[in-house]
Amino acid sequence: MRQGAIVVKDLGKRYDARDGRPTTLKGFVLSRNRGHRHSFWGLRHITFSVPRGRAVGVVGLNGAGKSTLLRLIGGVGKPDEGSISVHGRIGALLDIGVGLTDDLTGRENVFVLGVIAGMLRSEIAAQFDAIVAFAELEEFIDAPVRTYSSGMRMRLAFAVAVHTDPEVLLIDEVLAVGDKAFQQKCFNRVADIRASGCTIFLVSHDVSQIEDLCDDVLLLSNGRMVAYGPLRETLALYNSAVDAKIAGTEQVAPPQFRQDDGMLAFGVNRYGSGDMRLHSVEFRTEQGESFDELQAGQMLRLRFSYEGKETIENPIALVGIYADDDTCVFETCSQLGECTLTMPAGTIEIDLWRMDLAPGTYHVTLGLFSSDWSEVYDYHAEVYPLKIGGQITLKGYLNPPTGWRMVDDAEPGLAAPGDS
Amino acid sequence: MKLSRNMLHWRDLLFELVSRDLKVRYQRSAIGLGWSLMKPLAQLAIFATVFSSILPLDIKNYTTFVFTGVLVWAWFSSSLTSAAVSIVGSREMVRRPGFPVRLLPALTILSQGVHFILALPLLFVSSWIQIGPPPISALALPALILAQFVFTLAICNILASLHVFFRDIEHLVGITMMLGFYVTPVFYRPIDANQDYWFLTAFNPMAWILEGYRAIFVDHTWPPLWIYGYVTMVSVPLLLFGHWYFDRVSNRFVDEL
Incomplete structure (x- = not known):
């Protein structure tokens, strides 16, 4: 059965608006019975499914809920409403470089990053040479990471992340690592991973990246799903949202539509x-x-x-x-x-x-x-x-005219498919 | 198949992260891991001097007696203090898809446990000098260590989850550990049932566990079996509660960090 690699149903994630102070026991005890806290929905009514092997780009203005959605799919946090199911091993390219330990050597860091990303030590050892070659750090791999330049650190972290052999790959704004040549290499690597049948979920503000990598685009606006569909048409919607936003910040009136009726x-x-x-x-x-x-x-x-x-x-x-x-x-x-x-x-x-x-x-x-x-x-x-x-159905959207009848066993009817 | 891969991954994860912890802490210091022995040795020197010469407590083989207490307590208290902040201090890992956050408290206990294990040979030496060659009952040591690990884990899981929401826990743990040190018979004899404050020993899991260690190192006898039973009786409900509480609140960790 063909099943979606990522299935999201009526997803909602709520945040409590607080005044920014960290929680304390005192605050907890004192505010126990006061219903002051008001909450807002960071994401709501998000429903979509990504078929296996498909690449989906997520676009939206800042604060639209893109990263929240990505992390929820990655199993970080749980939704307050609805459900998410992901089939297959998840790999993630996000927050590249934060897990590096300064005092350890590049070699040790490869192992630490690898296990954190979900690999076994034996798998890392098998991939080790490929990782180091990808990062172009053969000469420095036994030097402490604190001696690395920031570009070298990113390359190392990225190299580990793209060698985790995931079935579902989540990417958040990280394909801009290192110099142009390395960026191209990263990009090619992700394209290869995609070609190998991996499902990709990419969050990016870089429309050209999405155009190059993705089949479908999901457009979020203020935590709601505005559109989910083929690349070019959804991107056009996104561009219009960006234009409207620019117009808004430049104090130029956004496109004015006459209100036809209350619906729009x-x-x-x-x-x-x-x-x-x-x-x-x-x-x-x-x-x-x-x-x-x-x-x-x-x-x-x-x-x-x-x-x-x-x-x-x-x-x-x-x-x-x-x-x-x-x-x-x-x-x-x-x-x-x-x-x-x-x-x-x-x-x-x-x-x-x-x-x-x-x-x-x-x-x-x-x-x-x-x-x-x-x-x-x-x-x-x-x-x-x-x-x-009209005619009632049990499930699904399609409703063709239907006729049922019993067929004689003796009737030379349809041969079973595959018999020849 | 899937489960076994998970188990393997957890094993590798614990191995790598514990060794990272140790490397980071000691790699750039002259005597490295030796520092982990300095604190208990210094405590030992103080207690051995004060309570056998200045204020004699009249406990036989006091050096071994107090050394056992200090080492076991050091593992317990350092685990609690560092486990309390284990989730809060690992923001980037909590935010990483697929990372088993549940493992973080266990990780700190294991890290601290390495220091404890490394100090054990010294304890054996002390026991040999004062009492005699290592007894056969030393074979019970792994079971005792496991009992202490499980009890510590049960508490640490709850503390680490709570600390995400109530940042007071860290300070509370610090003070409680200081009190606990004096309430638990670390440097004095367990309080007899007919003395005042007998309940401080009778209802104190760490006192039970210490009695087990002392049976091995000081008395060279087998630790009484009731210790395992009692510790299990206390730890299992705590573990289950910690597990339930973690499940209930872990979805909000990311928002709170």
Whole structure:
């Protein structure tokens, strides 16, 4: 069975806001019965799963909860809500260099770092030469680490960390170690580890690294998961968040959207530069009628209008349908549908011929991107509710028309697969 | 398979970290590990002089008697003081995915235990000079050491977890250890049941353990079996409680460090 290497379900991590003083017995006794402490959620409602061998990059502004998420996946601390399961041996590239002991030699430090990273002494001994060669420290390996330069220390620590042979590798902002040549070496090493089938979970502010290493991107904002999906589209959302932030700090008004209705709020479920605007979203049946609930298997005709700057060429429209637990059940775009959007304004109609979905409430995401996916103009994240009714299922999202019957044993039916 | 790998890893981890501890502490000093013997030897010199010549306590083979007490107590008290800060002082390891934080208190006890083991030959020498060649009952020594380790571990686990949240523990432990030194019959004879304050000896696990060591080194007899029973009876509930408490609070360690 193909199972996710990392499965995170409705994760929440709460922090108690305190005034920063260390706890004391006195404080504990005195504040026992006063419900003063208010807490905030560092992370909440995070649900996603990473298939085995997939590389996921996590992006988000400072304080979005990226490192917290990474450490929770690594088993450091426990979530207050939800669950995390990780299958396979975890390796971690984070806080590189803090575990070094100054008074020990490079050789001794390799062993100490190795066992702390989860290796056996026998495994370290077997890998020892490779580690030293990787760190390029053959001549200095028996000198005390206190005599090393900071670059040498980082190289040593990194070399040990990338030789732990993990099945799930967690990386936090550490691929910037040493000089350019060594950085390239580190990067190649991580790429090799990835090619060997290791699942990678990478936190970085360096978008180019994520572009080079990752398949998927997870975007966090203020502890909430904004998007989790293919590289380019999610990165575009991130870039827009960064732009908005820069605009905010430079005292320039962030892109202003007219509030269509109460459903949209910029930065909460609406993102984008504002160079294009998406509006007048309508759901219709095949007969062109509006509906409260669409029967499973019927056609959904989705219509929306857009307008924007004339200079924009070949923008891409994106449509996604998300289940109640934030799982994306369907996503497509105008590129795949071979539909060219004309500027400066227009209306698009998309026919989804059969909505073979299990009954329940879904939310539709709509987005407008630049032709190379580098910029997001307007993005409505899971804004429009879509109710599906009809044939009940037990589990899952798919709901094709189903027919059951008994078959005579004698009937020469399907040969067992594999028989030839 | 998985379990055995875990066990191997724990073994290797303890080995590397204990040896790191010792190397760091003594590598750059002239007599190295010899320093670990200096404190108990100095204490021995004081007690042997004061309580056999100035204020005679009239205890037979007093040098061996008090040396046993000082060494055993030194392991116990230094373990408690350093284990209390073991989790707080290892922030970077607590924050490292996959690191078994649970091992940290045990690690400090083992580190301190190395000093104790290294001093044991001196104790044997002292015992040989005063009483005679090492007795067959020295074979019971590993069991006694294990009993002391388990009892110490039970306390240290709880202290280390508590100290993360209440940084007063470190100071409390320091004072308690000083009191404990005088309350426990380290340099005086165990208090008889018909004397005042008899309960200080009767209900004191360290007094029981000391009695076991003294049976071996001073009396050259087998340590009474009830010691193991009593120590187990006290340690197991404490260990279980420490384990339960650690599980309950360990998820918040990272936030508190």
